[in-house]
Amino acid sequence: MAMTDSTFTLPLFPLHAVLLPGAALGLRVFERRYLDMLRECSRQDIPFGVCLILEGNEVGAPATPAAHGVEARIDDFDMGADGVLVLRLRGHRRFHVRQVRVRDNGLIMAEVEWALPDPDDELRPEHALLATVLSHIIEQAGSAFAPTHPAQLDEAAWVGWRLAELLPLEESQRLQLLQHDDPHQRLDDLLRWIPANSTRIDENW
Missing domain, CATH: 2.30.130.40 (LON domain-like)
Structure with missing residues (x-):
């Protein structure tokens, strides 16, 4: 087609x-x-x-x-x-x-x-907190969301998509992330949104 x-x-x-x-x-x-x-x-x-x-x-x-x-x-x-x-x-x-x-x-x-595939970029230092948050959520959510290998927790694209999946975001926020071609830009958005979602994260996990 x-x-x-x-x-x-x-x-x-x-x-x-x-x-x-x-x-x-x-x-x-x-x-x-x-x-x-x-x-x-x-x-x-x-x-x-x-x-x-x-x-x-x-x-x-x-x-x-x-x-x-x-x-x-x-x-x-x-x-x-x-x-x-x-x-x-x-x-x-x-x-x-x-x-x-x-x-x-x-x-x-x-x-x-x-869209072009995501680049294999590593997390930048300013986004290290997001990997910690994701690890905490995965511990509570179960093995279905666990990385296939530990190195994925250092990959900017993988961390961003899994947080977008697991955080209690609005669908409009997920759509915004979907429009970004740069995985670091997605992580910038997530980093801004986490304080607003911190209570809902605690309630869910």
Whole structure:
């Protein structure tokens, strides 16, 4: 479904949540347009994108999605007790929406440009506190969020995305982080937000 060398046509699943690179997200799928989308993606071995809803709802008329989102891949699926398909998604590449069109069935198709992969930068000294905060949260949250190797706690991009996933942030704040190409800029934002979230962090962990 590639359109040009730099863009790709991607079906979108707008949600009232931000999917982040490397993060997991549970999703119940029952609308026909999205069930058809999943079958099409499976047949063609293509991903779909998740974008935050800026205006509208997750069901019914097509919502207005944010211009930045994340490629979603299915880690696992099951049928709920009510017969609804339940997916466990994993976020991968970031993208920027350049243009959208809506199919007759209400499915939003977007021409997207993939963001460059995060650089392998190490944490800067001014962000060392964030690695300590993340380690504390992971101790409370459990092994599912633990790094695959200790060196990840020194990686600017990994620390930023995991904090964005685990901190009690507003979805608008997560969207702001998603728009940054510089992992250190994401960490600057997180460092500013932590004092405002310190009480909520203690309550959650």
